[in-house]
Amino acid sequence: MLFNSFEFVLFFLLVVGPFFALPQAWRKPWLLGWSAVFYMAWIPIAILLILFSTTIDYFVARALDRGGTPARRKWWLALSLITNFGVLFVFKYYDFFIGSAASIGRLTGVGFEPPLLHLVLPIGISFYTFEAVSYTVDVYRGKYPAERSYARLLLFILYFPKLIAGPIERAGHLIPQLEAKARFDYARVRDGLVQILWGFFKKLVVADRLALYVDGVYDHPTHHVGSTALLATVFFAFQIYCDFSAYSDIAIGTARVMGIDLLRNFRRPYFAVGFRDFWSRWHITLSTWFRDYVYQPLGGNRHGFWRTNRNVLLVFLVSGVWHGASWTFVLWGMAHGCLLVSENLWDRFVSPRVPSRLSAPLWLRRAGTFAAVMLAWVLFRADSVGDAAHLYAQMFTNFDLGGLYLGADVRHTAYALFGVAVVWGVERLSEGGIYPRLFAPRLKPVRWLAYASVVMLIVLIGVFDGGQFIYFQF
Amino acid sequence: MRRFVLSCLAFAALLWAADRLTGAALDRLLPHTTTDLRRGMRRHPEVAVLGSSRALYHYAADTLERRLGMRAHNFGVAGQRSPLFHRAVAAMLVAEHPPRLAVLEVDGFTVAGDDDLSHLSVLLPYWRRYPAVKDVVLRRSRWERVKLLSRAYPYNSLALNMVVQRLRRSTDPRLGFQALHGRLDLRAEVVASEVAGARLDPLKVRYLGCLVRGLRAHGVRVVAVRSPSFPASPAERSAADAEHRALAGVLGELEVPFIDFTTADLPEFRDPRFFRDRAHLNEEGATRFTRIVADSLRPWLAAPAPAAAVPATEDGACR
Numbered sequence: 036m037l038f039n040s041f042e043f044v045l046f047f048l049l050v051v052g053p054f055f056a057l058p059q060a061w062r063k064p065w066l067l068g069w070s071a072v073f074y075m076a077w078i079p080i081a082i083l084l085i086l087f088s089t090t091i092d093y094f095v096a097r098a099l100d101r102g103g104t105p106a107r108r109k110w111w112l113a114l115s116l117i118t119n120f121g122v123l124f125v126f127k128y129y130d131f132f133i134g135s136a137a138s139i140g141r142l143t144g145v146g147f148e149p150p151l152l153h154l155v156l157p158i159g160i161s162f163y164t165f166e167a168v169s170y171t172v173d174v175y176r177g178k179y180p181a182e183r184s185y186a187r188l189l190l191f192i193l194y195f196p197k198l199i200a201g202p203i204e205r206a207g208h209l210i211p212q213l214e215a216k217a218r219f220d221y222a223r224v225r226d227g228l229v230q231i232l233w234g235f236f237k238k239l240v241v242a243d244r245l246a247l248y249v250d251g252v253y254d255h256p257t258h259h260v261g262s263t264a265l266l267a268t269v270f271f272a273f274q275i276y277c278d279f280s281a282y283s284d285i286a287i288g289t290a291r292v293m294g295i296d297l298l299r300n301f302r303r304p305y306f307a308v309g310f311r312d313f314w315s316r317w318h319i320t321l322s323t324w325f326r327d328y329v330y331q332p333l334g335g336n337r338h339g340f341w342r343t344n345r346n347v348l349l350v351f352l353v354s355g356v357w358h359g360a361s362w363t364f365v366l367w368g369m370a371h372g373c374l375l376v377s378e379n380l381w382d383r384f385v386s387p388r389v390p391s392r393l394s395a396p397l398w399l400r401r402a403g404t405f406a407a408v409m410l411a412w413v414l415f416r417a418d419s420v421g422d423a424a425h426l427y428a429q430m431f432t433n434f435d436l437g438g439l440y441l442g443a444d445v446r447h448t449a450y451a452l453f454g455v456a457v458v459w460g461v462e463r464l465s466e467g468g469i470y471p472r473l474f475a476p477r478l479k480p481v482r483w484l485a486y487a488s489v490v491m492l493i494v495l496i497g498v499f500d501g502g503q504f505i506y507f508q509f
Numbered sequence: 510m511r512r513f514v515l516s517c518l519a520f521a522a523l524l525w526a527a528d529r530l531t532g533a534a535l536d537r538l539l540p541h542t543t544t545d546l547r548r549g550m551r552r553h554p555e556v557a558v559l560g561s562s563r564a565l566y567h568y569a570a571d572t573l574e575r576r577l578g579m580r581a582h583n584f585g586v587a588g589q590r591s592p593l594f595h596r597a598v599a600a601m602l603v604a605e606h607p608p609r610l611a612v613l614e615v616d617g618f619t620v621a622g623d624d625d626l627s628h629l630s631v632l633l634p635y636w637r638r639y640p641a642v643k644d645v646v647l648r649r650s651r652w653e654r655v656k657l658l659s660r661a662y663p664y665n666s667l668a669l670n671m672v673v674q675r676l677r678r679s680t681d682p683r684l685g686f687q688a689l690h691g692r693l694d695l696r697a698e699v700v701a702s703e704v705a706g707a708r709l710d711p712l713k714v715r716y717l718g719c720l721v722r723g724l725r726a727h728g729v730r731v732v733a734v735r736s737p738s739f740p741a742s743p744a745e746r747s748a749a750d751a752e753h754r755a756l757a758g759v760l761g762e763l764e765v766p767f768i769d770f771t772t773a774d775l776p777e778f779r780d781p782r783f784f785r786d787r788a789h790l791n792e793e794g795a796t797r798f799t800r801i802v803a804d805s806l807r808p809w810l811a812a813p814a815p816a817a818a819v820p821a822t823e824d825g826a827c828r
Contacts (some may be wrong), residue, residue: 041652221513434723446670483520487527494528494661495668500627500650 036076038285046073050195051292055219063190066293070195074159081157084122086320089189089424091118092167093182094172100181101377108175112206115171123164126154131360139379159199161357165324170206172328179207187213196286200279202300203320209295217294227291229486234284236489239497241454242278245270246448247498249416252440256422261434264426271416272409273455276304279318303462305408308400310374312410321357325350344379348372363423367414374407449497457492532660534584539634542674544667546598546635549582549685550605555805556580557602558685560614562587567614567736567788569799570684576803577810579609581644582683584765588628590618592713593645596720597632598826600641607727610810612802613765615721615733617752620713620759626650627760633663638710643717643721644826688792693802695786714759719827728814731805735769736798737778739787768805777801 036042050069057065075082095115099108102175131152134429140147147242170191173179182188197203230268252259259267283300290297292477298320307313314322330350355368388393410427417423442448539545549557556579558568564585573581584598602608618624626649636643636657647653656662664671724731738749750770752754760767770778777783783794790798790827 041655219510219513221516225516253828371601446666450666483523486520487523488515490533491527491661494659495531495665497665499656499665500625 036073038282039235039243047289047357051289054293055217059216062217065140066195066213066231066441067186067193069192070190070193071074072199073195074193074198076153077158084126084160084404085158085163085192086121086166086189088119088167089192091115091210092171092184092187095171096181096188097183099174100169112171112175115504116168119164119168119171122288125303126156128356128360129156162201162203162316163198165203165321166192166205168322169203169328170205173206179205179345180207182210196289196292197297200282201318201320202283202286202298203324206296211465215294218295223294224292226292227288229292230284230288232288232290232486232489234281235497236454236493237277237284238281239283239493239499241451241458242274243279243498244447244451245274245277247444248442250366251443251449253416253418253422253426256417256425256429258428259440260438261431262436262438263440264429265434265437268409268413268416268426268430270451272305272405273458275412275415276301277454279460298347305405306401306462307395307404307408309404310378310407310497311369313404314371314375317383321354325354336405340379340383344376347375347379349376352383361412362420366420366423367411374411443459454496526711528659528661532664532723532824533654535661535664535671536634538671538675542671543681544671544674544678545629545736546555546584546586546630547601548681551586552580552582552684553606553608554580554684555609556582556612556810557608557610558583558585558612559598559689560585561618562614562789563592563615563616563736564612565685565687566785566800567795569681569792569795569797570610570686571801573798573803574684576800577806578661579683580808582700583683585685586631589625590616590622591624591626591629591807592619592717592720593624593648594629594632594789595625596716596723597629597635597642597645598783599720599724601639601729603636603729604639607729607816610732610806611724611729613731613733614652615735615756615760615767616712617748617755619717621680621752622710630665631667633657634667637662641827654792683817685735686795689785689789690792691785692791693781693786695781697822699761709755709759715796716827718763721765725815730809731765732809733765733767734802734805735767735771736802737770737775737790737794739778739781739784766809768802770802775801 036048046069050066054062065339069083074085092115095111098111101286102108103111128154133149134151137147137149143447170179170188174181182191187210190213191204191206193199194204194209194213249267252263253271256264280301285295287299300319302316302319304313304317307316330346333349334342334345335346349372351368351372353367354371355365358364358368413426414420414423417426467504527574540547541549556573556577558564558570558573558581562585565583566585568585569584570581570583573583584602586594586598589595601613602611613619627645629649632642632646636646646657650656657827663670669814721731733756735753753769753771756769757767776795778790784798785791785794
C-alpha cells in the first residue's frame, strides 16, 4: 500500500478515525492488527520474516536482561545479530556478493557458477532490521530494559507509519509513547494532517514530476549530452529529497495524528554547509544509527585523527551497501566517505592556516556542498557503474548546452521547476520548524488559504500516476 | 473533538468552493485555447484525421484541404496511440458534426502492445458532456470516479498550458497539423523503433470496432492509413511486416480500407531528407505525403456513405 494512493487514504481514515474512540486497552491490538494488514498488503507471507526476527530478538533480550557472564551475554547478542543480518543478507545481498565473486572468479580464470536465489526483496527489510538490531544492542548495553510484552515489541517493529521506509526508530523513544495514553489534541492532529499534506505536495507535485525528466535521461544515458546529464542530476537531487522527505513527512504526520512523535529525518539538507553538516540533516535516523551502532563501536573519534577517518570511511562503505546491493551504491557510500575525510583534512591542515577574511562566504560553501552532494547522486541513480562513468564523462567533456534536452513535454519540466521553487522557498522561510511556516500564521483564514492552495496545486499539477517511493527498494 | 469536526467540515466547504470556482474558470477558458480538442470540430470539417504523433506531424491539413477542396482538420495528438483515445475523439466528432470521411492513422499499437492509459488524461475535460469519453477515461484507474468528483481535476497538467495559450492568444493556422523541422541524421539516430508485436490486444480490437461502427452509424466513411517510416534494419522491417499482417487482419474483418505506406516502400520515402526521425516525417516529407494520401482518398470520398447499420449505445460504453 503506497502512501501516495487512495488505498492509503482509506486505510488512514479507517485506522485513525476510530482510534481515539477506542478504550486504551484496545488501541495497541488495534494498531498491531492494522499494521500487520498494512504490511501484508504487499506479499502477505513476508510478515513471517518479521515475526521470526522479532521472536528471536524478544527471547534474546529477555536472556540479556537476566544477566549472566559477559561471554554468555555476547553469545546472546551474536545470536540476535546473526539472525537479523543473516535474513537481510540472504534476501538482499546473497545474489550480489555471490554474483560479484563469480565475476571476479571468471576474470581471474577460476570459473565457477554458483546458484543464485533470485529472491524478492521483502519491503522495508533494511529499515526494520536496523530497528530490531538497535533494540537488542540497547538492551545489551543496558540502555533499555527488555520488553516483557511480545506484542509491544512486535508493535514497535510493525508500527505502520514508519515500517516501510523509516524514520528508523529506537525502542526507548517509540515504545513508551505507544504505551502512553494518547488524548485527542486538536493542535497535534492539525499539525499531523498539515505535515501529511506537505508530504503529498512534495511527492505528487515535485518528486514524481521531476521523475518524468530524470527517468527519461537516466534510462538512456548514452543518448544525452553533458548539459542534459547535469540538469537531470540536479533534478534528481531534488527528486530524491522531495520523495524521501515526503515519505518521512507522511509517516511522521500520521503518527503525530495518533499522538506519537516519530524521530525527525530531515532538516533542510541542501542548506548544509559542509558534509558533516549535510549528514546531520539528511536521513538523520540512519546517520545516528550508524553513529551509535557502527562508528562508536569501531572507536569513533577516540583513537586519533587517522583512525577516526578510517572509521568514517568504513561507516560510509557500510552505509552504501545498506542502500542497495550494487556497486553503484558502494561507490556512492565511498564517495561520501571521501568527502567527509577531505573535509576533516581541510579542517585540520588547511583551514587553520587560512586567514578568516579569506574564507569563502556562506553561500559559496553551501553551493559547493550542494554541488558535491549532487554529483555523488549520479552514482546513486545510475543503473550501472558504466552508466555513471558515461554521465560524468559527458558532463565534463561534452557539455554542449545547445543540445540540452528539455523533456518529452516541456510542461512537465516547467511544473517541476515551479514545485522545486515552492519547496525551496518554503524551506528557506521555515527556518527548521517542524513544518513550513507557510502553514503557521496566526490568522486562521490565511492559514486555511495556504492549506487550500496546496490542495488545489496538488489537484492541478500533481502526478497521480506516479510510482512508489524511491526508498521502498531498500 | 467537536471543534475539530466542525473545522474539518468548514475546510471541506472551502475546498469544495475553491474546486468549483477553479473548475468553472478552466471550463470557460478551455474553448479559447488550442488545448481544446473540440476547437477543430467547430469548423465542421468534412475530412478528419485521427491518430497519434504520426497523424499530428504527417497530415498537413491545410494541404489536404486545398488538394481535396473540402474542409479538413488534423485531430492527431502526440503520444495517443490507443484506439480508446481515438474512439473517444470520434464520438465527440460525430456528436458535434459528423465529417464525410475519417482518416485513421494506424500503427502496430492500434491493435497490439502496451499503452500507458495515463495519457488519456487529455480527454478528462470532456467526460461530463460525452458518454463515450466517460467510458474511456474511467478505464484509467479504479479510483477515477473518485478523482472526477473534483471539477478542477480534469485540468490536471493542462491548466498552465491553457493560461499561457490564452495569454499568447495562440492560433491554429495549420488546422491541427504541426510541422516538424530538421532532418534525420542517420549517424546520430540510434534509437530503435518501438515494436508493438503481433499479439492482438482484445480491448484495443474491441475499441477499434466501436470506433469504426460509431463513425459509420453517423454515415462517416472510414479509411485506415499507415504513414511512412524510414526504412530500418531487416529485424525492424520484419516486425513492421508482422504488424501489417495484424492490422490488415483486424481492419479486414471490420471492412475498413487499409493503405499501408510503410510496406509500400515508395521511393519518395527512402530519402532521409524527408524525415525528422525514423518514425516521423519532417515538414517537407509531410507535405509530400499529404499530397499522395489526398489522391489516394478521392475514391473513398466518391463512394456512397455507409448505411447506419449499428446505432451507438446510449451510455457510450463499448461492449
